[in-house]
Amino acid sequence: MSVQIQSLTRHAPNASRKMLDDVSLSIEDGAFVALVGPSGAGKTTLLRTIAGLDGPYEGTVLVDGRTLAGRPMRERRIGFVFQNYALFRHMTVARNIAFGLDVLPRRERPDRGAIAGRVAELLELIQLPMLGDAYPDQLSGGQRQRVALARALATKPGLLLLDEPFGALDPIVRRQIRRWLRGLHDQLGLTTVLVTHDHDEALEVADRLVVMQNGRIVQEAPAEMLDTAPATPFVMEFLGEALEFSGRIVDGWFLPDDSNVLSFHVGGGVDDGLVTALLRPYETRLVAGEGRGRAIPLAGGSGGLRRLKVELGTREVEILLVTDQVGLFGRDHVALDIGRARLFRDDRALQHISLRPPEPGHGKQRHNGTVTDSV
Amino acid sequence: MGGPSRGGNAVLVACTYLTVLAVLVLPVLLVMVEALRAGLGAAWRSLLDPDALSAIRLTLEVTLVAVIVNTVGGVMAAWLVTKYRFRGRAALVALIELPISVSPVIAGLVWLLLFGRQGWWGDWLDRHHIQIAFATPGILLATLFVTFPYVARTLMPLMEQQGREAEEAAFLLGAGFWRTLWRVTLPDARWALLSGILLTTARAIGEFGAVSVVSGHIPGLTETMPLHIETLYNGYQTVAAFAMAALLALIAMATVLLRSFLEHDFRKASS
Numbered sequence: 001m002s003v004q005i006q007s008l009t010r011h012a013p014n015a016s017r018k019m020l021d022d023v024s025l026s027i028e029d030g031a032f033v034a035l036v037g038p039s040g041a042g043k044t045t046l047l048r049t050i051a052g053l054d055g056p057y058e059g060t061v062l063v064d065g066r067t068l069a070g071r072p073m074r075e076r077r078i079g080f081v082f083q084n085y086a087l088f089r090h091m092t093v094a095r096n097i098a099f100g101l102d103v104l105p106r107r108e109r110p111d112r113g114a115i116a117g118r119v120a121e122l123l124e125l126i127q128l129p130m131l132g133d134a135y136p137d138q139l140s141g142g143q144r145q146r147v148a149l150a151r152a153l154a155t156k157p158g159l160l161l162l163d164e165p166f167g168a169l170d171p172i173v174r175r176q177i178r179r180w181l182r183g184l185h186d187q188l189g190l191t192t193v194l195v196t197h198d199h200d201e202a203l204e205v206a207d208r209l210v211v212m213q214n215g216r217i218v219q220e221a222p223a224e225m226l227d228t229a230p231a232t233p234f235v236m237e238f239l240g241e242a243l244e245f246s247g248r249i250v251d252g253w254f255l256p257d258d259s260n261v262l263s264f265h266v267g268g269g270v271d272d273g274l275v276t277a278l279l280r281p282y283e284t285r286l287v288a289g290e291g292r293g294r295a296i297p298l299a300g301g302s303g304g305l306r307r308l309k310v311e312l313g314t315r316e317v318e319i320l321l322v323t324d325q326v327g328l329f330g331r332d333h334v335a336l337d338i339g340r341a342r343l344f345r346d347d348r349a350l351q352h353i354s355l356r357p358p359e360p361g362h363g364k365q366r367h368n369g370t371v372t373d374s375v
Numbered sequence: 376m377g378g379p380s381r382g383g384n385a386v387l388v389a390c391t392y393l394t395v396l397a398v399l400v401l402p403v404l405l406v407m408v409e410a411l412r413a414g415l416g417a418a419w420r421s422l423l424d425p426d427a428l429s430a431i432r433l434t435l436e437v438t439l440v441a442v443i444v445n446t447v448g449g450v451m452a453a454w455l456v457t458k459y460r461f462r463g464r465a466a467l468v469a470l471i472e473l474p475i476s477v478s479p480v481i482a483g484l485v486w487l488l489l490f491g492r493q494g495w496w497g498d499w500l501d502r503h504h505i506q507i508a509f510a511t512p513g514i515l516l517a518t519l520f521v522t523f524p525y526v527a528r529t530l531m532p533l534m535e536q537q538g539r540e541a542e543e544a545a546f547l548l549g550a551g552f553w554r555t556l557w558r559v560t561l562p563d564a565r566w567a568l569l570s571g572i573l574l575t576t577a578r579a580i581g582e583f584g585a586v587s588v589v590s591g592h593i594p595g596l597t598e599t600m601p602l603h604i605e606t607l608y609n610g611y612q613t614v615a616a617f618a619m620a621a622l623l624a625l626i627a628m629a630t631v632l633l634r635s636f637l638e639h640d641f642r643k644a645s646s
Contacts, residue, residue, distance in 0.1 A: 013460070053547070074549040086540035088544075151548070155548070
């Protein structure tokens with residue numbers, strides 16, 4: 001099922017603050033979309049509005065081209081999973097799952113046998129076939145999560161809305177469940193909208209990420225694109241650790257304010273002026289013999305990367321370097337190459353720069369014209 | 376685990392038991408003893424007196440209606456103030472608790488002021504031959520007022536803690552308002568609800584002050600059990616008075632005991 005949202009605005013109750021501010025979003029049939037952002041960004045509010053919960057709003061929300069208002073729930077075909085599962089404590093797992101079928105009007109309700117069959121099928125699907133008679137209190141967090149999902153799926157929804165569904169689970173279970181969920185999405189041909197504040201989770205499971213901040217959509221893009229071409233510094237920082245260098249553009253070159261950071265060529269078409277350069281700590285390189293910076297390896301590191309502290313003179317930054325290259329550098333007389341940085345001016349990306357593929361070899365330095373052994 | 380504190384504990388426990396014995400158990404025991412002074416037969420016969428039977432019947436009728444009305448009203452009130460945020464909510468919560476803090480005599484007087492012969496609506500009611508004060512409707516109104524808070528008050532903390540999510544889940548799964556209330560909210564709150572109903576029952580059976588003011592004390596007509604006890608006692612029918620008192624005490628104790636048993640079960644189930 002598709003979802004079209006046009007200029008959706010919602011006010012906080014009894015306050016002028018906007019919880020959603022002119023949000024427009026289009027979710028095509030079969031998509032797996034993640035709404036990400038810090039807490040208070042409006043993700044859950046947006047999800048609840050799509051579901052038809054909560055009070056009035058301005059703008060339009062169309063599901064499969066129609067508004068939801070006034071249509072009975074069973075016709076809307078929306079499954080919703082709450083952050084805290086919201087299972088019915090006094091009912092068994094089987095009754096929980098069957099609830100959406102049990103409350104259908106008599107002429108639409110399947111007979112008892114059919115409902116029991118559907119419950120068994122769903123218990124099989126969530127890989128808990130033996131737990132139909134258990135009560136929610138007797139289940140682990142991951143099991144409750146799956147029961148909540150089965151309950152939402154019992155009425156065969158076309159649109160599945162998930163509000164921080166993995167929030168309370170430990171990391172291993174989280175990983176398993178989200179992979180399983182993605183498989184389920186593909187298998188059942190669902191349209192899924194997932195709310196999460198964990199960008200790694202969103203990157204792993206969703207086709208497309210919608211980054212929200214202060215009730216607005218900041219950027220909406222496929223996962224890879226968000227990282228190569230973030231629309232604002234916020235998006236860049238939200239998606240992971242980022243180093244920030246201020247500087248200015250002169251004649252197509254970025255000149256950093258910090259000493260011992262190499263300037264780099266950004267090509268023509270960028271107006272001279274102040275810019276901010278952002279890049280990931282693992283996208284930096286050290287250049288030996290080019291400056292008076294000092295690189296000091298720090299304890300710890302993972303995934304073959306080692307953390308180093310680089311003293312630039314006026315300030316220090318922490319970078320990540322492939323472990324076997326750490327030893328290649330003397331501790332003194334290094335410069336930092338930030339040629340893969342994305343550039344921002346007035347809180348917006350300088351588009352044509354950030355779209356440049358992040359290939360090695362852009363870190364040429366300007367002042368003496370020779371390329372030193374950059375790594 | 377030191378010696379001194381253990382000694383202190385023992386003294387404290389002993390004092391507590393003594394206080395409970397003197398203040399709570401002794402009066403009930405004395406009532407029983409007085410009731411049985413002339414033997415079980417005399418006590419039993421006194422309860423079969425027509426006025427006594429009428430008092431028992433009236434008490435049970437009023438209690439039944441009050442419990443039903445206040446259970447429905449209490450559930451609605453608790454639902455409203457815990458699941459919705461609206462202007463004047465805090466004032467409504469305070470109002471729900473008002474009958475607990477207001478003296479029952481005042482509650483009775485208010486109904487007299489409204490419905491009594493000299494009251495605001497007295498003339499109108501008189502012309503239409505509707506009797507509220509000094510009749511069963513007045514007694515019922517007084518009892519309703521006094522016992523209103525108990526169901527609402529026992530449900531409110533639980534419903535607050537339930538939150539909205541289970542109900543929203545039910546709504547999103549297609550259940551309407553009544554079905555959600557009946558199949559999700561109330562079953563989840565059933566122990567608290569039962570506890571509130573039993574409290575209401577105990578209070579309704581024993582209510583004296585408010586009922587005394589509006590009833591007019593007409594033996595065989597508008598006397599409930601507590602009022603009848605007073606009449607008997609003032610008429611020096613000691614055995615009959617204490618027999619009725621013993622019966623009342625037994626009913627009340629049974630409800631309270633039932634409630635604490637249920638609460639115990641509930642704690643075990645939820646832990």
